[in-house]
Amino acid sequence: MKKYTNTGSKDTRSGFGDGLTELGKNNPNVVALCADLTGSLKMGDFQKNHPERFFQVGIAEANMMGIAAGMTIGGKIPFTGTFANFSTGRVYDQIRQSIAYSDKNVKICASHAGLTLGEDGATHQILEDIGLMKMLPGMTVINTCDYNQTKAATIAIAEHHGPVYLRFGRPKVANFTPEDQKFEIGKAVLLNEGKDVTIIATGHLVWEALQAAEELEEKGISAEVINIHTIKPLDEAAILASIGKTGCVVTAEEHNFLGGLGESVARTLVQNHPAPQEFVATMDTFGESGTPEQLMEKYGLNAAAIVKASEKVIKRK
Amino acid sequence: MPNTQQLEDFVSQVRRDIVRQVHKVNSGHPGGSLGCAEFISVLYQEMMDRKEGFDMDGNGEDLFFLSNGHISPVFYSVLARSGYFPIEELNTFRLINSRLQGHPTTHEGLPGVRIASGSLGQGLSVAIGAANTKKINGDKHLVYSLHGDGELQEGQNWEAIMYAAAKKVDNLIATVDRNHQQIDGCTDDVLPMGDITAKFEAFGWDVLEIKDGNNISEVIKGLEEAKSRTGKGKPVAVIMTTVMGHGVDFMMHTHKWHGVAPNDEQLEKALAQNPETLGDY
Incomplete structure (x- = not known):
């Protein structure tokens, strides 16, 4: 069978953070919003490099989703960052009405998905988010497997017009997909x-x-x-x-x-x-x-x- | 710019449009729509700096977001009569295959609408987002929004109210339609909200009041004042007292016409109180 090598375990959320850093350099329309989890989502570089395009909204995810929807009006591409639980279940109606039904170009980026969030327990370990998001008409749903793929996906979704749910996680896991991969949405x-x-x-x-x-x-x-x-x-x-x-x-x-x-x-x-x-x-x-x-x-x-x-x-x- | 008489005529026609829309399909929300006829007419006819035609981004023009989407009849009437889509299309309100959905949406591509609303409490966040983008883009135009008073019971508003003051979103004028009514009754009976002006002030907003939101001159004066207070480091709130059902005597001062359509006889009475000025659709 084809051999795959772990080139060094890394967390997928760092793939998101590094992808966002690159987008910050290359796409002036990308803006980022975070609900008090900048460190957890690895959004610190973007925040530091582009303070004018970074929006700390505090612990207020519903407001964050609405602001993100509004920011698309005038041409921005908002990336929201919080845990998967607070990116979906907590704000389902905000996503449904203000983002999905309104066809807004918002990228909902969700870390700490699933059981691998670990010790925080079930209040934070959402296992229903893919279902919630895939039921929304027009929503693209992506769940990446390693650091390299998450970074590539983060960059790719900025080029895709329409709402996207990007799901990744907390722990360090094997990094085995190519660093230079072309991420094609919808392609197995x-x-x-x-x-x-x-x-x-x-x-x-x-x-x-x-x-x-x-x-x-x-x-x-x-x-x-x-x-x-x-x-x-x-x-x-x-x-x-x-x-x-x-x-x-x-x-x-x-x-x-x-x-x-x-x-x-x-x-x-x-x-x-x-x-x-x-x-x-x-x-x-x-x-x-x-x-x-x-x-x-x-x-x-x-x-x-x-x-x-x-x-x-x-x-x- | 229209003079006061022209605005009065415009509003009279808008009121006719409202009651005719809801009567035809025996559904919709006439009460709040009638109460906000002056406000939305003044916004589009007098206050907002608008470009010809419609594009979603709305760069280089003022924007308006209707958070209390159930008052779509007044929104649709003013949009149509301000040139966003054919006036005859008001005939399709709430009908199948229509762009004029029960609650406003971008989904069917109706020009003039930039966000879906109806599920309450979301519009202020959206307006703040649009205001943020205007700042990033160096666009000096303003963002206006309208909210029901009962709608302030939704918690997301208070997240947004806190945010807008903290982040000095001072290119935003949010108006609250203080008609003291909601579906189940008087706001003071359903869930008293106390002193809304004091609450906005406590959160750090610059607040002014329009005592009679059904008086065109007062609405203009209030909004001019609100405009003069933008750009000074604080978001601006306008607490505007209106009468639900204003302009149709039997619909006034009650929550009963929040979401009920008039019958044939009631329609005739309502129309008799609001002369046809610009031509019915």
């Missing part, structure tokens, strides 16, 4: 070709999917691995092509199995090419305090869980 990335099972992963689970594929290879199972960074619009053609070949699929995401990537894949299959599917995701539950590794183990979101699900789904073919 085929990481490994295989014939027995397709593993479709997003976010932090993509690296786990690669580890799982290696383990499966040792067991004589050939796994195809697809990195879906864009959950909406979904690259249905790539998914169907792969499952047409392997005949079964495991989806893997740091999100509730209700409303996440897995459901989008299932819908695609039901409409086009029904096939057995297993879900590596949280099972309609809240999280809890713990280290990221402990939580991913407890809630079954790692390579071992993907291996198990793959073996199970192959038997269902």
